[in-house]
Amino acid sequence: MRFQQLVLCSLFLFIQSLFISCKENAQQDTYSQYEDSSAIAYGPYRILKLPITKGVTIQNPIQISAGPGGFIYAANASGAIYRLLDSNADGIEDEAGLYCSVADNGLHNPGGFAFRGDTIFIGTREEIMAYVDLDKDGKADSSWTFFRDILQSEHPYEWISGLCFGKDNCLYGAVTTDSWNAGASPDPNGYRGAILKISPDGKQAERLATGIRSVYGMSFHPDGNLFFADNEGDGNRTEELNRLVPGKFYGHNAKKYKLTDSTEKPVLSFQMELAPSGIEFNSTENDFGGTAGDLFVAFYGPAERWKRGGIARVRISKAESGQIDLFEYPVADIPKLSDLTFGKDGSLYAATHGVADYWYNPIQESSGGFYKLVYDPQLKVKTQQQRSVKQETFSSSSLEKGKDLYKITACFACHATEDGQELLGPTLKGLGNRMSREEIYESIMNPSAIIKPSMEGTKITLKNGKVLLGRIVNADKQQFDLMLIGNQVVQVKRTEIAIFETQKKSLMYEGLIKNLPKADQESLLDYLQSLK
Structure with missing residues (x-):
C-alpha cells in the first residue's frame, strides 16, 4: 500500500511539474x-511593448x-486617466479603460499621481484633485x-508633480x-x-525645502527617507538625486528665496542619461533579479532626441560609519520615458512619452505607449554592471x-567647462558623458534645432528705443534679470x-565652425568629447 502511495505521489508531482512547465512555456510564447x-x-529582463489597441487612445x-x-493607471498629457487592462487574461495588458479626465474639471497637465485606499489624487497645473470610484465599475463617479x-x-511647465503618501498619511x-516664466507666476x-x-x-501645507527645478519623481525609501530627482540647469549643476532634509535649499533660483547659506548637495549625480523623470523604490519583498529595495529611475533623455532615454537603478547602502553609499547601474535603454512603477506581479512598467512639441504637448494623433519588464531567470544573459561604452x-x-x-571660436565666452x-x-x-560626437x-x-527649456533667448525693446537681447535668469512682479x-x-x-x-532661435550663431578646416573641426570635437 505504501509503495502505491509513493507511486501515485510521484505521478502527481510529475503531472504538476509538467503542467507548470507547459504553462510557463505558453507564457514565454x-x-x-x-x-x-x-x-x-542589461540583465535577465524581457522588455515587452504592451499592445494597447482598445479603449482610450494613447497620446503622450x-x-x-x-x-x-x-x-x-496612466495619464495622457491631454488629461485622460485610465487603467491598463488585460482583456484576454494572457498576462499582457491590451486595453486602456477610461477612469476619468481632469480636462472635464477644467484642469491641465496631470503630472502627479498618488492613491490612498480607493481614492486617487492627481496633481495638475492648477490644483490637486481627488477621484473615487464608489460603485466599483472602473470609472470615477465622485471628485473634489x-x-x-x-x-x-x-x-x-508649471505643475504639481511627484506626489506620494508618507507613513504619516x-x-x-x-x-x-x-x-x-517671464510672466512671473503669483506665488x-x-x-x-x-x-x-x-x-x-x-x-x-508646510514648505519643507526650496530650490528645486523640475522634480517629476519622489519616492520614500523603506527607512522613511524621502528621495527626489531633479534636472540640471540654473543652479543645478548635474542631473541629480537628492535626499530630503527639511529646511534646506537645493540650489535652484537662489535669488527668489534670498538665501545666502550653503546649498544642500545631491547624494548622487546621475551618469546613465539626462532628464530623470519618475522614480520608485522596489519593494523589499520583490526580488526582481536581486534588486529588492533598490531605487528605479526613468530618464526622458535630452529634449527632442527621440531615441534617447532609459532606466537605471540605484542601490543605497549604509556603511558601518553611518555614511550612505549609492551606486548607479543601467537597467535598460528605452527612449523618452516619462515614468515607471511596479505592478502587483512584481514586473516593472514604464511609460514612453513619444513625439511631442517643445512644450511636451501632442503633435500626433497617437504617440507613446507602455513597456513591461519581466524578470526571467531562465534567460542566458549575464547581468552587466555598466553599459559597454566606446573608449x-x-x-x-x-x-x-x-x-x-575652443577659445579662438569664443565658445568659452558663453559656456563654462567647470x-x-x-x-x-x-x-x-x-x-x-551626456552627448555623442x-x-x-x-x-x-x-543650435536652434533643440533648445533646452530656460535657455531660449529673449528680445526686449525699451520705451526709449533701446533693444536688449539675452536670456532671462530671474523674474518677479517688478522686473526681469536679463543676462x-x-x-x-x-x-x-x-x-x-x-x-x-521670446526668440524662436538660439542665441548661438548657426554653423559656428563650418569654415574651419575638417582637421580643426575634429580637434575641437575631440576636446568637447573629452569633457567627462
Whole structure:
C-alpha cells in the first residue's frame, strides 16, 4: 500500500511539474510576441511593448502608477486617466479603460499621481484633485478639490508633480519652479520651486525645502527617507538625486528665496542619461533579479532626441560609519520615458512619452505607449554592471589644439567647462558623458534645432528705443534679470518695456565652425568629447 502511495505521489508531482512547465512555456510564447528588439536590457529582463489597441487612445502618457485594485493607471498629457487592462487574461495588458479626465474639471497637465485606499489624487497645473470610484465599475463617479492653495499658472511647465503618501498619511508633492516664466507666476507663499507636505485632509501645507527645478519623481525609501530627482540647469549643476532634509535649499533660483547659506548637495549625480523623470523604490519583498529595495529611475533623455532615454537603478547602502553609499547601474535603454512603477506581479512598467512639441504637448494623433519588464531567470544573459561604452582615445596634440580652438571660436565666452559662474549658455562640464560626437556636432551647426527649456533667448525693446537681447535668469512682479551676451546681468523694470519677444532661435550663431578646416573641426570635437 505504501509503495502505491509513493507511486501515485510521484505521478502527481510529475503531472504538476509538467503542467507548470507547459504553462510557463505558453507564457514565454506570449511574451515573445511582444518583445521589443530595439530596446536593450542589461540583465535577465524581457522588455515587452504592451499592445494597447482598445479603449482610450494613447497620446503622450506622462504618468504611470500602481493604483486601487492592483491595477496600473496612466495619464495622457491631454488629461485622460485610465487603467491598463488585460482583456484576454494572457498576462499582457491590451486595453486602456477610461477612469476619468481632469480636462472635464477644467484642469491641465496631470503630472502627479498618488492613491490612498480607493481614492486617487492627481496633481495638475492648477490644483490637486481627488477621484473615487464608489460603485466599483472602473470609472470615477465622485471628485473634489483636495488642495488648491497654489495660484494657477498658465505656463505649461508649471505643475504639481511627484506626489506620494508618507507613513504619516500626509501627501508630499513638488511644485515646479517659476524661474523660466517671464510672466512671473503669483506665488505669495513661495511654493513654486519647493517641496510641500500637505495634511491628510488637504487643509494645511508646510514648505519643507526650496530650490528645486523640475522634480517629476519622489519616492520614500523603506527607512522613511524621502528621495527626489531633479534636472540640471540654473543652479543645478548635474542631473541629480537628492535626499530630503527639511529646511534646506537645493540650489535652484537662489535669488527668489534670498538665501545666502550653503546649498544642500545631491547624494548622487546621475551618469546613465539626462532628464530623470519618475522614480520608485522596489519593494523589499520583490526580488526582481536581486534588486529588492533598490531605487528605479526613468530618464526622458535630452529634449527632442527621440531615441534617447532609459532606466537605471540605484542601490543605497549604509556603511558601518553611518555614511550612505549609492551606486548607479543601467537597467535598460528605452527612449523618452516619462515614468515607471511596479505592478502587483512584481514586473516593472514604464511609460514612453513619444513625439511631442517643445512644450511636451501632442503633435500626433497617437504617440507613446507602455513597456513591461519581466524578470526571467531562465534567460542566458549575464547581468552587466555598466553599459559597454566606446573608449575614445585622443592624442594630446589634438586635445591641445581643440582647447585653443575652443577659445579662438569664443565658445568659452558663453559656456563654462567647470563649476562656477553661470554663463549665457549651458555648462559643458560632463558633455562627453551626456552627448555623442554626432549630437555635439549637430548642436554646434544647428543650435536652434533643440533648445533646452530656460535657455531660449529673449528680445526686449525699451520705451526709449533701446533693444536688449539675452536670456532671462530671474523674474518677479517688478522686473526681469536679463543676462546679455557677454554674461552681464542687467535689471529691466517691467514698466520700462515697450515690446517683449521670446526668440524662436538660439542665441548661438548657426554653423559656428563650418569654415574651419575638417582637421580643426575634429580637434575641437575631440576636446568637447573629452569633457567627462
